[in-house]
Amino acid sequence: MADVPMDINQVSLLARLPLTEEEAQRFAGQFSRLFEFIADLQRLDVSAVHATAQVIPLHNAFREDEIRPSLDREVALENAPDSEGGYFKTPRILD
Amino acid sequence: MSSIHATSLPTGHALREAIRRRERSAEEITRAALHDAESLQGPLHAYIRLLPERALERARRIDGLVRAGEPLGTLAGVPVAVKDLFCLQGEFTTCGSRILENFRSPYSATVVEKLEAAGAIIIGKTNMDEFAMGSSCENSAFFPTRNPWDTTRVPGGSSGGSASTVGARTVPIALGTDTGGSIREPASFCNIVGVKPTYGRVSRYGMIAFASSLDQAGPMTADVRDAADVLEVIAGYDPMDSTSVDVAVPPYASELPDDLHGVRIGIVAEFEASIAQGDAALAALYKQAYKDLERLGAQLVEVHLPHAQYGLATYYLIAPAECSSNLARYDGARYGRRVDGDGDVYAMFDRTRAAGFGDEVKRRIILGTYALSTGYYDAYYVRAQKVRTLIKSDFDSAFAECDVIACPAVSCPPFELGAKSQDPLAMYLMDYFTIPMSLAGIPALSIPAGYVSDLPVGLQIVAPAFHEGRMLAVAHAYEQATQHAAARIPAVRSEGARAS
């Protein structure tokens, strides 16, 4: 099994995805097997290779600065779990 | 009437002609498809939701056009199913997830609009692995879908519902999406044609994202002609998608030959070595497929994809990284499920996400978050992007030697439910032969190639970017010569016949 230098609790905090103890342990074991494959990548010499973020050779995909209709507010808020007075409503933010 | 086509397999183009000639009405066909979908929901669970009212209303509109002698679209009156990650205005779109189970989209995906503009009748939204993450459709938050050729087995995934319903011949056409094999693997499992177009060929607008640099929508159909028709309808530049490419869409369906004279077909040495180590019957099936291609006039040439073996590792860094960011928006603030309770907004985010996502999605979000985090970004994410470059250039070199590549779509026939669900890595390995094409952004399809122990298996045909026509032409000639899918009736039909 590959040694994965992952602090799974720290990562879950970043991802805002709390894991149970059981999940954390199970995932860690599964990642360990996956990282055996991932370790293969470390053996390749890629120093002279450029990174591909997008496979298509496109540049400058623009839209013109033109106004298009917005949603009616009722439609915008239709899916909101909670709303009030035309606003989306959430529990308070503690900064 | 228990199916739209009791005796021979229905195709979209056959139905369209029947409607044009006024032999059958769109409404009658739609009713039959809806009825069939409902009666097969028990054994297959292919649909998350059927849309009878919307479908019948649109079918009647097509019939009105027919009566008035108005021009008809390519798919006029043909019943289709779409994977439940295509947004459809006013309808629920769940992406197979609890977190979106109550989400009703205020807009439609571009491909859905194009399908409907061509006259297609959307009868329902199909089941899928949650957020398109999976290869068996068992990761759906709602229920697993089953394979029409053996209902104890999986239909493949993530587009399992679409594959299952087309495989059962309820509808001739469905839309799926493919990120690392999610159209091709289920197409292979369900004995249908499944096409993953070139990245950028089909708009992604309105298609719920898994991994943005890899996701592509494509047709899953009864035959190659239908696939060609559908691709022609859905392909093309969309100003709403910056990554869609403004390249002319050729008339794919009118360029489907019956022989392969002068075509050079590449056989991938590395893949053959790999398949030779596995199931002997499967290896023999693929050998036979290459021979059939040769018999049709093609010239077989050996090609090499030396970095394809790194595809899996590369994919499982890039796709989760993009997914971790794409799925951050599901937080319970604006839409979808919210899990309330004490505490501030972040407590709500945490509870909502912990309860709303399933295992596989959580696994990939954690993995992707890690791959992008400080200290690991260069070692994992950037390195994966560089290997992606190597994989892509392997294909460039291979296509200097051949016109298309033929290779396995899968490393095994459909497996039993539960067989791999406790072993993520075994599930990931299902996409071994399909991932490299996704990383390279090139088009690939799976076409029925025969049976191993009475279970269907697909052959993969791969073409250079934007040469879908070439790939469809080869698939068509092969299909016409072999007729693998047409030769048998899916088990769910004979079981159903026995039951009634």
Next chain:
Amino acid sequence: MQQAIERNVSYQPVIGLEVHVELATQSKMFCGCRNVFGAPPNTLVCPVCLGMPGTLPVINRRAVEFLCKTGMALGCDVAPFSKFDRKNYFYPDMPKNYQISQYDMPLTTGGSVRLASGKRIALNRIHLEEDTGKNIHAGTSMAASEYTLIDYNRAGVPLMEIVSEPHIATPEEAEQYLSALKSVLSYIGVSDVKMHEGSLRCDANISVRPAGTSTLGVKAEVKNMNSFRSVVRALRFEIERQTEALTSGERIIQETRNWDDARGVTYSTRSKEQAHDYRYFPDPDLVPLTLDDATLAQWREELPELPLDKRDRFIAEYGVSEYEAGILTEDRSAAEFFEAVARACGDGKQAANWMLGDVRRSLEKHSLTLATSPVRPAQLAELIRIVAAGQISGKAAKEVCDAVVAEGTDPQAVVAQRGLSQISDTEAVGAMVDDALAANPESVASYKGGKAKALEFLVGQVMKSSRGKANIDIVRELLRERLG
């Protein structure tokens, strides 16, 4: 000795500013929703800017143009290759829980802002990103609120971040920097630059170090400053706070501090519980920007003359003082108005006098601005010309100016309507002078007898008989001439 120096050490501040500017495009950065301030909540939103599932961003060309023009105006290098990245963090006003921004390849780098004093503050970079929505905390304070209300109208508005090098030496210089920047942005028309509406926002990085040393101290990031004045006050406060802390041997910690305008203090926001690791990566929904030379050349061509260049040119070309030129060029349209007047009348000095004197007074009196007043440059130029030609008196000119500014009537028409023109014809005035001399022999005698005051009486008589229209300078000149 050594200790004595240490005790008396003086600290100098090191300040860098991060200025966020909302661009005045018609539509948002990545979707077609209208970009305007003050609409009812959540009425300027669509699936894209609400971050709905399946939506994709498409770059607004005008926003890129505005940023590049800003960069060109400030002498920045426009990158031949640029891209957008995702900045990942969770915050309820951010619909996707990532912000589309630019990380390692901003649209421009380098450049500088030239202050009125002539000093240049170097820039690090300018990049393009999307604004967030707005949270409204129900209740009296954030801590006391039960819940939060969110308006996403502002989410997705194009935002330009201008990052200076830490080369600003004083709070006053920070204000000059902001003022110069605001002036440039307003000249090129890329933003409303209204700090009170949030279209220009400023954060400051500030540290202090012993005078004469070159290592940077530990900095604080100060946020929530809503006016130029609050920037100056907040920076002064921070300098004092940090200096006191260091003098009394405390350590400064790197932190974010909010400015409380009412209490006049900054306070630590405390590091949020949230882990901060933005996990930037190239946004796979967008493709890179490679702006071609022709486009860049065209944008450069479209740039107006900048405020300080205009100021310098006005000094050289129209002979106005630096102070006058500074005021005349504060606003681009006012400067252009002045220049049109100056060109049409051929006397820049006079044009400046009028613009900064009577025109400004009349505008204020009628609660007008140059933009809202009907006055046209040609009318003011005409007024200046007829005064110079002696057609009307200085006193009448003020009256004409007021009417022109308030009503936009041509000066000649005002003069005619109100009978304000002067008689400057020597023959006509000579006849009136002769009449007055003939009618007042005793005054003639007394003047000749040495009483200079008698001349003024005669002037008065001529003005009276002309009903005030005779050119008083000519009357006086002719009287002196005839009285020898």
